[in-house]
Amino acid sequence: MNTTRKIRKVVIAGGGTAGWMAAAALAKLLGKNLDIRLVESETIGTVGVGEATIPTLHLFHQLLGIDEREMMAATNATFKLGIAFENWKETGQDYIHSFGAAGKDCWACNFSHFWVRGRELGIAHDIGDYTREHLAARMGRYAVSPRSERTHAYHFDASLYAKYLRTLAEKYGVVRIEGKIDQVQLDHHSGYIQSLRLENGETLEGDLFIDCTGFRGLLIDQALHTGFDDWGHWLPCDRAVAVQTGKSENPVPYTRSIARESGWQWRIPLQSRTGNGLVYCSHYMDEEQATKLLLKNVEGEPLNAPRVIPFRTGTRRLHWNKNCIAIGLSSGFIEPLESTSIHLIQRSIVRLLTLFPSDGIVQTDVDEYNQLIREETENVRDFVILHYKLTDRIDSEFWRHCRGMAIPESLTRRMEVFAQSGRVYQNGTELFGESSWLQVMLGQGLMPKRYHPIVDMMSEHELTNFLAGIRRQVRDTVESWPNHMEFIEHYCRSKTALV
Numbered sequence: 001m002n003t004t005r006k007i008r009k010v011v012i013a014g015g016g017t018a019g020w021m022a023a024a025a026l027a028k029l030l031g032k033n034l035d036i037r038l039v040e041s042e043t044i045g046t047v048g049v050g051e052a053t054i055p056t057l058h059l060f061h062q063l064l065g066i067d068e069r070e071m072m073a074a075t076n077a078t079f080k081l082g083i084a085f086e087n088w089k090e091t092g093q094d095y096i097h098s099f100g101a102a103g104k105d106c107w108a109c110n111f112s113h114f115w116v117r118g119r120e121l122g123i124a125h126d127i128g129d130y131t132r133e134h135l136a137a138r139m140g141r142y143a144v145s146p147r148s149e150r151t152h153a154y155h156f157d158a159s160l161y162a163k164y165l166r167t168l169a170e171k172y173g174v175v176r177i178e179g180k181i182d183q184v185q186l187d188h189h190s191g192y193i194q195s196l197r198l199e200n201g202e203t204l205e206g207d208l209f210i211d212c213t214g215f216r217g218l219l220i221d222q223a224l225h226t227g228f229d230d231w232g233h234w235l236p237c238d239r240a241v242a243v244q245t246g247k248s249e250n251p252v253p254y255t256r257s258i259a260r261e262s263g264w265q266w267r268i269p270l271q272s273r274t275g276n277g278l279v280y281c282s283h284y285m286d287e288e289q290a291t292k293l294l295l296k297n298v299e300g301e302p303l304n305a306p307r308v309i310p311f312r313t314g315t316r317r318l319h320w321n322k323n324c325i326a327i328g329l330s331s332g333f334i335e336p337l338e339s340t341s342i343h344l345i346q347r348s349i350v351r352l353l354t355l356f357p358s359d360g361i362v363q364t365d366v367d368e369y370n371q372l373i374r375e376e377t378e379n380v381r382d383f384v385i386l387h388y389k390l391t392d393r394i395d396s397e398f399w400r401h402c403r404g405m406a407i408p409e410s411l412t413r414r415m416e417v418f419a420q421s422g423r424v425y426q427n428g429t430e431l432f433g434e435s436s437w438l439q440v441m442l443g444q445g446l447m448p449k450r451y452h453p454i455v456d457m458m459s460e461h462e463l464t465n466f467l468a469g470i471r472r473q474v475r476d477t478v479e480s481w482p483n484h485m486e487f488i489e490h491y492c493r494s495k496t497a498l499v
Contacts, residue, residue, distance in 0.1 A: 007357050008035060011196060011206035013181060013219055015040035017158055018328025018345045019212035020165035021060070025349045027172035028064050030356060037204060038169070039177040039196065051155055051268045051275040052080060052255045052339040055099050056431065058150040060346045064168065068144075072492035074164045075156035076272040079253045079484060081137040083338065085443060087259035090392045095443030096254065097338075098134035100151040102127060102435050103470050109452035111470075112438050113422050114463065116451040123464050127442060129471050131435070132478055137254040141481040144491070153339070155255065155268045155275075177204065181213075184223035192323045193219060208323050208357070211330045220316060220326040227317040228332070234385050234407060235313040235335055236398070237263050241290050242277035242307050245300035253484040257337065258297070261285070262398040265297060266336065271494045273303060279335060282310075284398045311335070315381075319373045320366045325352060332377065337387060340380050343431060347376055379430045382411040383437070390415070390444035415446065422448035 010026060012019050015038060023038050061068065071077070082098030089095070103111030111130065118124030128134035133151055136142050142152065170176065179198040187194045195205040211219035220226050232238060251269030258265040263280030278294040285293075291306045315332030319325065326332075327348045334340060351372055355365045389407050393399035410427075417425045418441055424434040458466065481487070 005207060005360055007207045007360070008033070009206045010034050010036045010208045010210065011204050012036065012038040012210045012212055013196060014038075014212035014214060014328075014330070015162060015166070015176075016212060016214070016328070017162050017165075017342060018330075019210075020162045020169055021342075021345055022210050022212060022327055022349050022352075023169040023174045024064055024165045024172070025060070025353065027169050027174045029353055031172045031174075033358065036169075036174045037177055037206075038174055039179055039181065039198065039204060041178065041180045043180070051158055051270065052083075052266075052336075053153040053156070053342050054339050054431075055151055055153045056343050057153060057346065060350070063350075066168070069492045071161075071164060072154065072156070072488075073494050075154075075160040076270045076494045076496065077154045077156035077492065078251055078269055078271055078488060079142050080153040080155050080255060080339075081133040081142060081151075081253045083255045083257050084137070085257050085259070085387070085440075087393075088257070088264075088387060088391060089443065089445050091259075091395065095439070096128055096134055096137055097436060097439045097443065098128065098131055098137055098254075099153065100131050100133035100149075100435070102134075102438065103130040103467075106454065108454045109422075110424070110434050110438070112424075112434075112442075112448075113451040113455050114458070114466065116422055116448055117455045118463055118467050121460060121463070123460070124467055125471060127439065130467070130474055132474050134439075135474055135478045136481060137252070139478055140250070140252060140484050141478055142253050142484045143481040143487045152253075155270055157270060157272075177202070181218060184219055186223065190322070191224075193223065206323075208325070208361075211324055211326045212328050214329040215311060215333070217316070217326065217330040219324050220319075220321060220330055224321050224324055226321045226326075228312075228314055229317055230312065230314040231334075231381060232313055234381070234405065235388070236281045236283070236401065236405075237279045237335055238311060238313070239282050239287070239290065240277050240279045240309045240311065240336070241287070241294050242275070242309065243294060243298065243305075244303040245274045245276055245298050246303065247272060248274050248299065251485055255339065259393070260293060260297075261396045263290075264337070265294065267299075271488065272496060274298075274300065277336075279337070281398055284396070315374070315377050318370050319348065320369045323361055325369075327352075331373075334377070334381055334384055337384050338380070338432075340384075340431070344377065344380065347431075348373060375427075376431065378408075378410065379427065379432070382408055382414065383432045383440070385411055386415070386437075386440055387444065390441065390446055392445060415441070418448055419446055420449060422451045 086094045182199045183197040185195045248269045256267040262284035268275040388402040424437045
């Protein structure tokens with residue numbers, strides 16, 4: 001196969017969230033020049049439990065011209081302002097990693113340095129009192145307006161979200177093909193993928209193939225043998241058991257992440273139901289124990305049978321290999337703790353759009369794509385590892401293992417910089433900014449020894465007024481917002497929600 005041939009036929013293997021996000025974006029933004037086909041089978045289930053997102057999804061929706069109210073109503077969505085981490089530092093101790101910025105920064109340092117000095121003087125309140133989204137999450141309030149900053153995310157039904165995107169993709173010309181892939185046929189000279197043969201005998205030829213086949217990695221792994229870097233020594237959980245329960249009486253505008261003996265439990269409120277799951281390590285807990293523990297700690301009656309999902313944490317050594325790009329679970333998996341899976345799908349798609357090989361695949365573009373995706377994935381990996389490593393829990397073998405495990409040097413550096421100086425080290429453009437690292441490190445008990453000397457330019461009286469003014473402004477704003485669910489009733493009520 002000539003690797004410099006123009007890319008005109010794009011074949012997407014697999015649907016689900018990843019497949020239909022890719023299809024919708026390519027069709028909307030590049031579709032006039034492409035023949036895009038997506039093959040999936042109704043008999044092959046998707047993981048479909050990724051019900052929580054982060055605010056970066058707004059960029060993707062903006063690119064596609066998606067109306068927020070319409071999307072939320074179609075997917076039974078609620079607002080998400082952050083994640084509450086319960087029992088992570090120690091049993092009985094909780095904190096919230098909220099979206100939005102804390103306080104007001106200055107040219108030399110961020111707000112946390114002023115807060116650290118205020119804490120030493122006994123004049124600072126909880127760090128969350130200086131962040132609108134943090135206080136709103138605790139008070140159960142939220143509202144958006146056309147001019148408001150988009151610092152919220154969503155809880156939604158992932159299967160309905162994929163369905164919503166499918167409608168959009170087909171509107172822009174994507175052709176869906178029902179069928180199971182039987183064989184991936186390679187070009188004998190180049191090793192590139194030439195076509196996909198389906199069980200019914202149909203053959204789908206393409207110039208570029210996108211692998212959205214989930215953990216199987218049917219193209220990127222089974223056909224191209226790309227290789228995989230396992231991160232299980234840093235991220236020990238390798239199973240999840242999920243179940244849906246009835247609608248919560250008062251859905252909160254945040255995800256609950258509740259640390260358990262050998263893992264953690266999520267609780268995600270939608271308009272129509274609640275998503276629940278237990279992420280655990282099979283070395284310390286078996287499937288029966290995990291299922292019993294989850295069912296013991298859900299609210300409401302289960303709507304379906306619990307489903308166990310094995311997974312392997314890590315990443316493909318190449319996300320773009322030859323004429324195949326892995327997006328979603330086929331490219332690797334960190335774990336669902338900080339709701340990053342859909343974000344990483346989005347970033348892969350946006351990178352592909354910016355480097356799209358219209359005139360043929362060029363190795364420098366492939367290398368750049370792989371480097372950028374690898375760096376971003378490793379940054380997310382380190383942020384998730386931080387939650388496990390930075391704990392005082394010694395009540396179970398699992399938590400003792402997490403506390404004592406070796407961690408990547410990149411994460412060690414971040415923790416040491418913050419502990420010594422209060423600065424949050426940032427490696428270029430990253431998903432999680434200073435506010436996110438700050439909230440998790442403080443929430444897990446890492447307190448900096450020093451603050452920036454510019455803070456001492458303020459007298460104690462001036463600092464008191466500075467902190468009080470921000471806190472008052474945050475409270476006044478949040479108190480002007482309506483109850484979270486009352487606003488949803490007005491803004492984006494789902495026609496199928498049980499209200």
